[in-house]
Structures are given as C-alpha cells and as structure tokens.
Amino acid sequence: MQRALAYALSPAPGVPLRFLLTAPWFALMAALVLLWAGEAAFASRWSSATLGATHLLTLGYLSMAMAGSMLQLIPVVTGTPLAPSRTSAAGAWGGLAVGAMLLSAALGLNASSLFLPAALLLSAAFILFAMPIAKALAAPAPRPAIPMVRGMRIALGGLVATVALGVALTFHFGGHTVLPVVMLADLHAAWGLVGWVAMLVVCVAFQVIPMFQSSQIYPPPVTRYGPWILAGALLVWSAAWIGAPDFAAMAGMPAAAAMAAFAALSAWLLARRKRKEADATTLYWRLSLGCLAGSAVLYLMPAGENMALFIGITFVGGFAMGAVNGMLYKIVPFLLWYHMQHDPHAKKGDVPPIRAILPDACGRRQFWWHAAALAALLAAVHWPLWLARPAAALLAIASLRLALDLGSAALRCRRIQARFQPS
Numbered sequence: 001m002q003r004a005l006a007y008a009l010s011p012a013p014g015v016p017l018r019f020l021l022t023a024p025w026f027a028l029m030a031a032l033v034l035l036w037a038g039e040a041a042f043a044s045r046w047s048s049a050t051l052g053a054t055h056l057l058t059l060g061y062l063s064m065a066m067a068g069s070m071l072q073l074i075p076v077v078t079g080t081p082l083a084p085s086r087t088s089a090a091g092a093w094g095g096l097a098v099g100a101m102l103l104s105a106a107l108g109l110n111a112s113s114l115f116l117p118a119a120l121l122l123s124a125a126f127i128l129f130a131m132p133i134a135k136a137l138a139a140p141a142p143r144p145a146i147p148m149v150r151g152m153r154i155a156l157g158g159l160v161a162t163v164a165l166g167v168a169l170t171f172h173f174g175g176h177t178v179l180p181v182v183m184l185a186d187l188h189a190a191w192g193l194v195g196w197v198a199m200l201v202v203c204v205a206f207q208v209i210p211m212f213q214s215s216q217i218y219p220p221p222v223t224r225y226g227p228w229i230l231a232g233a234l235l236v237w238s239a240a241w242i243g244a245p246d247f248a249a250m251a252g253m254p255a256a257a258a259m260a261a262f263a264a265l266s267a268w269l270l271a272r273r274k275r276k277e278a279d280a281t282t283l284y285w286r287l288s289l290g291c292l293a294g295s296a297v298l299y300l301m302p303a304g305e306n307m308a309l310f311i312g313i314t315f316v317g318g319f320a321m322g323a324v325n326g327m328l329y330k331i332v333p334f335l336l337w338y339h340m341q342h343d344p345h346a347k348k349g350d351v352p353p354i355r356a357i358l359p360d361a362c363g364r365r366q367f368w369w370h371a372a373a374l375a376a377l378l379a380a381v382h383w384p385l386w387l388a389r390p391a392a393a394l395l396a397i398a399s400l401r402l403a404l405d406l407g408s409a410a411l412r413c414r415r416i417q418a419r420f421q422p423s
Contacts (some may be wrong), residue, residue, distance in 0.1 A: 009075040011082060013339040015089045019068030020332055021410055024403035026060025031396035033108060039384035045308040057316055058192060059100035059122070065324045066200055069127050069331060070152065074136050077145045077207060082136040088128045095125030096246025115174035119167045126163050130156060147223035151203020152223040154231050158195025162188060164364060185239060193315060194234050194255060201323045202262055203227060208264060212330055213282060215273040222265065230258045231272035252299065260296035280363025284326025287371060291318025309381045317374050325370060325402060332406050333358035336413040345420035352416065358409040366405060
C-alpha cells in the first residue's frame with residue numbers, strides 16, 4: 001500500500017472535480033425517474049423505468065464518480081503524470097453526461113432513434129477517458145502501488161468489455177441488427193457491475209481503507225491474487241452463460257464467494273482499526289461491505305420472481321453507491337483543501353481545515369437518508385403499491401443532500417480563494 005504520495009502530480013482541480021461534483025445529480029435524476037414511474041419500476045428488472053434509472057445510476061453516477069476518482073488517484077499513487085488536455089477531459093465529461101441521459105431516455109421511453117447517438121457519445125467519452133488512463137497504468141509503478149494499479153488495469157479491461165457489449169445492445173434496440181438480447185444483457189450487467197465497478201472498488205480499497213481508516217494493510221496474497229481470482233471467476237461464469245447456461249448459476253458461485261470473502265476481510269480490518277471513532281466514510285464502508293456480502297448471499301439463494309431486483313438494489317444502491325458516497329465525502333473536501341493550500345496567494349491561516357470545508361455532520365446526515373432510502377427500496381420490491389414512490393422520494397432527498405453538500409463546499413472554497421487574490 002502506497003503511503004508516500006506524489007501530490008505534486010495532481011491534475012488541475014477542475015479535471016476531477018468536474019466529474020465528482022456532477023455525479024450526484026444523476027442519482028437525483030434516477031430517483032425522479034423512479035418517482036415518476038411508481039410501482040411500475042418494481043414490476044421487473046426489464047421494465048422501461050427500471051432500465052432508465054439503472055443506467056442513470058451506473059453511467060451517470062457511478063462511472064462519473066469513478067472516472068473523477070481515477071483521474072485524481074492514479075498520478076498521486078503511482079507517481080506517473082496523467083495530464084489529459086482540458087479539451088479531452090471536458091469532452092469525456094460532456095459525452096458521458098449527455099450520453100447517459102440519452103441512453104436513459106431511449107430505454108425509459110422506448111425511443112429507438114436515441115440509441116445510436118447515445119452509443120456514439122458514450123463510446124467517444126470512454127475512449128477519451130480510457131486512453132490517458134491506460135497510458136498511465138501501463139507505466140511501471142512503485143512496488144507499494146502495484147496492488148491498486150493491477151486491479152485498475154483489470155477494471156479498465158472490464159470497462160472495455162462492458163462498453164463493447166453495451167454498444168452491441170444499442171444496435172439491437174435501435175433496430176440495426178438482431179442479437180441474443182437476454183444473453184448479452186446479462187453479460188453486459190455482469191461485466192459492468194463485477195468487472196468494472198466491483199473490481200475498481202476492491203483495488204481502491206486496498207489503498208484508501210488503510211490510509212483513511214487507519215487500519216492494517218491488506219495481506220499481500222489478497223492484494224496480489226484477489227483481483228485475478230475475481231476476474232477469473234467472472235470469465236468462468238461468462239463462458240458458462242454462453243456455452244452452458246443451465247450451469248451458469250453454479251459457475252457464478254466462485255465470484256460470489258470471492259466478493260463475500262473480500263467484504264468479510266475488509267470488515268475485519270475496519271473492526272480492528274486504530275481509530276475507533278466512526279466518521280461518515282466509515283459508516284458508508286460498513287454499509288457497502290455489508291451489502292456486498294448480502295448480494296453474494298442473495299445470489300446463492302434459490303432464484304425467485306423478484307430476486308434480480310433484490311440483488312440489483314443491494315449491489316448498486318448499497319455496495320456501489322455506499323462506497324462511492326463515502327469516498328466523495330473524503331476526496332472532494334481534500335481536493336478543495338489541497339488546491340487552496342497550494343494557491344500562491346494564500347497566506348498562513350487563510351485556508352480552513354478540511355473538516356471545516358465539509359463538516360462530517362453533513363456526511364452523517366446524508367448517510368442516514370441514504371440508508372433509509374436503501375431499506376425502503378428493498379421493501380418496495382415486496383410492496384411496490386405502497387412504498388415505490390416513498391422509497392424513490394427518500395433516494396431523491398439523499399441524492400440532493402449529497403449534491404448540495406459537495407456543491408456548497410466547492411462554492412465556499414471558491415469564495416475563500418477569491419479573497420486570496422491581491423487587490
């Protein structure tokens with residue numbers, strides 16, 4: 001685990017912050033789609049509203065936040081410069097934002113004419129994002145940074161597979177070709193959620209849990225072989241789903257077991273950490289890890305009518321959003337503080353402490369709103385008539401609080417920085 005970090009190689013603050021500050025608004029949009037659809041969104045994983053809201057969360061929220069985090073973490077942890085041009089960074093951000101909204105509208109409204117432009121925009125955005133990332137990850141990394149770099153390389157491969165499968169599906173839904181849509185959709189979901197999202201969270205956890213949570217480092221065998229085991233298990237499941245679908249559920253058990261084992265180990269490290277006080281990020285890590293283990297347990301249970309929805313809500317809303325929400329409350333105020341600290345016009349005492357930029361109380365309040373929304377969403381799978389819209393409203397409140405907390409911190413720092421300039 002890399003502790004000597006190259007903060008001097010941080011990109012311009014606007015590059016990662018553009019992604020990080022935008023992400024929560026897509027979670028709010030997803031909540032509004034669910035609020036509009038009501039109980040219809042909980043009828044099936046294939047309902048139009050569910051697909052639209054899911055892609056607002058996975059593309060608009062998760063991928064936007066993870067892109068910003070990678071742009072910040074990779075140069076700092078690896079010591080390798082990563083300097084995408086302002087034009088390419090803005091293009092990746094704009095393509096991802098507009099493409100996510102177009103794809104969500106295409107799925108939610110069954111608008112076949114929107115699939116092709118959405119696919120083109122998203123493909124261009126991911127290419128602009130992935131090229132400088134891949135170049136930086138290909139460079140030799142310091143030995144302590146190798147666990148995170150290794151996992152990020154695999155996660156980037158998972159992203160490529162996810163995008164390729166997604167583009168193929170857009171051609172099908174756009175009426176340009178005929179494909180085995182159910183098989184491709186499940187492969188697309190698995191590579192997106194396990195190969196991209198889970199893989200990235202796992203390898204980032206190798207770095208940030210010991211650093212920010214003051215825990216012991218992960219055992220070397222886990223950081224060395226863990227990402228490969230998860231990737232190999234995903235490949236085994238994919239091969240079974242393509243060639244022998246009757247055995248796919250059994251073939252997915254190693255991947256579920258690997259994720260459950262990671263969750264248990266990480267929870268054990270958190271329980272033994274030196275600092276016992278639990279801030280908002282700690283609460284979110286606990287929720288995230290519990291939901292990851294819960295997703296694995298649900299996968300191993302007999303398949304039921306609503307099991308796919310239960311697993312999806314637990315994995316996306318609990319594990320993925322929990323990890324990302326917690327990291328946003330840690331990364332954004334640190335970035336704002338760091339760049340004010342290095343403003344050439346700043347004087348001693350001018351820069352407030354990190355905790356004053358975004359108080360932990362804000363994160364704690366938002367955590368409980370998000371936890372309530374997650375519980376309500378899970379309950380709404382059983383009682384959609386009564387709980388669908390209240391659950392969506394709770395998710396909207398939680399997402400709005402996150403967006404306003406981060407945005408207010410950024411505006412506060414901009415006003416402070418404006419006072420640094422000589423009159």
